[in-house]
Amino acid sequence: MQTPLSRRTALKASGITVALPLLESMSIAVDGTQHPPPKRMVCICNTLGLHAPSLFPTTTGSNYESTEYLDILQRHRKEFTLFAGLSHPDQVGKDPHDTEMTFLTSARNPGLGGFRNTISIDQFAAEKIGNVTRYPSVSLSSNRKKSQSFTRNGVMIPADDMPSQVYTKLFLRGSQKEIRQQRQRLADGHSILDSVIEQIRSIERTTPSTDKRQLEQYFDSIRVAETELNNSEVWLDRPKPSVQTVTPENIADPSDLVGRVRSLLNLIPLILQTDSSRVISVVIQSDHGTPNIDGVSDGHHPLSHHGRDPERIAQLKIIEMEILTCLSDFLDGLKQPSENGSDLLEQTSVLFGSNLGNANAHDPRNLPIILAGGKHKHGRFIQHNKKDNVPLCNLFVSLLQSMGIEADRFGSSTGTIDM
């Protein structure tokens, strides 16, 4: 097992000793040299797709003719690229919505017998660049704890679905007593885990070698957990960033789809700007019931099965346009000054898309994929073969590389992509 560098070591090695996370201090080392600004990543998945005829232009390239949906993003035209003809191969699974599990991983045949998920792109990136921030990654969900972030073992990292809890975790300073208790708790955690490791060793002595897989996994997992606990211990000493906003309120009513999405997305500029984390994933779930939007009288999920009924499509479009408006406003929110005077959006690659290309038929091909920010060459509509799709993972590889992460392959990639 590979032990990642502890944050303390990493920080010592890089010569940063000042209190984090002051953004300026991150980019200017003690010797006064400027470091390039950090790269960040936000992956947003709208799990019920986007109505393709309203989204995809008929003309490609940088002079593409805008569409109903793209009109909403008009003011960001130079800041994003739209892709068509991308998908993950072999996504026929147990349940047609199981592709939600694989949107960021590309594991094949989700949910079928013997299926095991693989690492998601956000966690892959977090492994590489997450060790310098308080939280290696943040996973958010608009309803319930299901996320699209999966560890190397294919284990889901539960999402946060309450903005107030995220805010408290990230920005609110505990009292001295709370911090002391937390530190004590971590120390107790260490001695407990050490004792558990001793117990595993003693069991292993009497267990036949072929029956150790699970025990060994427990052993390895404890080692990783200890490292992670060490890391959070380092951060206990550092004050949390102070932000000049009030704790957001949780929206209890799941049918307020737009309100919930908006309040989650509003957190992201704060998280990035304070460098609390550089990797964020967001899931817009399919189980909000009937969204309380004017003109919408059925559930988002049922409407996505519109059966080509124009009235139902019209209602679906109302919901999707609201979601795209949230995206557009979110991109505005990222256009704030950041390290080196550049804006946050330029450092942040925003991947917005869906695991379904056509939710009416549960078709996991021809996914709607928008890449925004991150100083990529934008303003284009790039259409790949609609029948014979290019692996979405090729885009993932290019994205990782653009963030300075060494990766030749990811998931089902076969190469890289022009972006």
Place this chain on the structure above:
Amino acid sequence: MRLFRYLLRKYFVAWAYLLATNMPCVHAENDFHAVENLVQTACISCHDAETETHLNLNALDKPDVSPEAFQQWVLIFDRIQRREMPPPDSFVPSDEARHAALSTLKKELSQINKQARKQNGRVPSRRLSRREYEHTLHDLLGIGGEIAKYLPPEDESGAFDVVATNQEMSSVHVKGFLKAAEAALDEAIELGPKPNMKRELDYANSRYMQMWFERPVRRGGGTVFRDNDDLIMFRGENYNLRSDANGLRFSTPGRYRITVTGSAYQPRSSVTMSLKRQNDIQGSSELFAAWDVTEKMRTVSTIHYFRPDDYFYVSADELEPAPDGKVIYNSQPASEFRGEGVRVREVLVEGPLETTWPPRRTRSLFPGVEWEPTVNKRSYRPVTTKSHYQHIRDAVAAIAPRAFRRPVTKKEITDLANLAIPSLKAQRGFLASARIPLTAILISPHTLFLTNDLQKNKSKLTDHALASRLSYFLWRSPPDEELLRLANEGRLSEPSTLSTQVDRLLADKKNQLFIHDFTDQWFELDQIDATTPDIKLYPEYDDVLRRAMLAETREFFSYLLKENLPIRNLIDSDFTFLNRRLAEHYDIKGVFGETMRKVSLDASSPRGGILGHASIAKVTANGSVTTPVKRGNFILTHVLGLPPNPPPPDIATIEPDTRGTTTIRQMLLKHQSVETCARCHQHIDPPGFAMEGFDPVGTYRQHYRIGKNMKQSLQPGLRVKRVGYNLGPRVNTSGVTVEGDVFRNIRDYRNLLCESTKQIARNTLSQLIIFATGGDIEFSDRDEVERILSATQSDGYPLRSLVHHVVTSPLFRNQ
């Protein structure tokens, strides 16, 4: 010959090596000739690299090369044996050739399987699933809160959460177990002041309610009013009726008795008065009690577990709008509204229901420790008679054997108790120090893992491993004192003792956890909230109905088990379990009150057997629509245990079109015309067609409901409902099975399905074995499955007997 190329891919080497060292030559090349002959004459023309099938026999390794190749050959064996392959329109081999190939293949596969078994045992050690961990902490610590939520969800690949090979482990789990154990101890150690035992939630006189009595509709008021000392409500909302805001908080976690006196207000028929719990921090809510009430005042009570961050509220369901169609919002003031409501006279809360204080759970965690109130009376503190260390040692000695499910050595106790020493030295106090070894016990591998300890030089499990397996099977919880005592005495493995214990475990109320977890996973009842039907199309679907739906299936299954009824009942029974609400939903007369009870069914009823359960209709629906494919797949996979192949990669899915011109059925006709689709869909679609008579919420329908262009209006009937649909095209429930049998509806289909009773028994038995042992049914287990089937055939494979046979089978008794 190119037929079997030995492609030893890298990660298969270990496996092959293992086999090779144990069996120098399992198969003489000659033996396999019969199989090769069949392949060459009957299979290869379709299954080679050039044809578009899943299988390329030219590239397939021999079964002993890799687990994947082995699985593939098992599949080939099954399909030839069931005569699904080769298809009738192609070359059909002679019975002789077929038989020769099958028996060779069977011998070969069994041998490979048994060899691998010899080395690895049938099932590896496994950890407790997140549900089992919750049940375990509940049992060990006497608590009741939600614990599973601290752990990541289990793998959802369709198997039970206990299947060892599907279980995951990661640092997320480790931190989750740690958090869960800490939260559980927080709940177990209760040292707050003794709470006031009996309190009233006085809605009518609460200051908070006053505000809602006065507020106008547009500011959230107007849905309640006060009539003398009664509260009249027309909606049962959480924001105004929540207990915490109305002055009643749960200071400590525990079981509380809630007694409500109320009646229906200006009812036309009975209405439902219910209790709901909500937790805004955890983001969870549940309906935990519901009663039918009429104009006559009724006093009812229930006991439920609450945590301090929970609140509850009295709610109302099945309320009809006013006769003039008005709803409360446009009929103000509320006292003038003529629709149905609920009158609440008194709400009493007693609890926490404890006989001592601090509660028993805290006392039994620390045997020998006395407790006294602190000077300011705000909490209790321990009065120790021995050294703190000695008391901690006693606490460890008391819980460790229960958690580890076996006697614990002195050294183990010392090692664990010693974890408290640094903290004791640092003067952190008795409780803080005691928590360290206690937490270590709760996440110890001895607690978390079900290891398959074997008797010396035998393949049988030790009595203690057997006790754990048995209690986690039928209770989903650790063994109790009696099981542990029998294991300590070495008597549990005696057949008569074991059989007595099975009956004892089945009779205990903890068996409900088995019923719950098993049906939740086998019939996917845990998916009931995966989609929600549109409220205008299906206004009858609410929490009260949802609860009754789930109760029907669980009580039904529980009854089959208790009464040892033949397995045929699972698909065709002349009874089911209903309360007034569900009976009305099924249009069955003469069932009154909220209690579920056994009800006989007419021969003409579409109900009977689980296929007629509304819960099954609901979990197999997609929101407001149903598809025969999903339901057919459910019957094949979950009822018959013969899951169809996944659709071939890169075929176009059919895009639903509900504009009214084509029905789902017409679209599925494509399945029959395209050969590649037809091969599987001739199996999948017919059972789905038979189920099409049940709408997404399980009503038996003649017509589809169409919501297009519909304004909501009042629908007269037993209960006046506000609906937003019209009746559309007629539902066609007829079809032809793959065997060519014609059916008109679910009743006909059920009769046809009864011919597969043995297969249904085989599947039920297999599911029980998998759930009980945590290991899938493998090729060499099949003989044992068939043996049990023969032994129970004359009695019609009764369910309780199947459970007994599973427990006494070597599959259960061995690793």
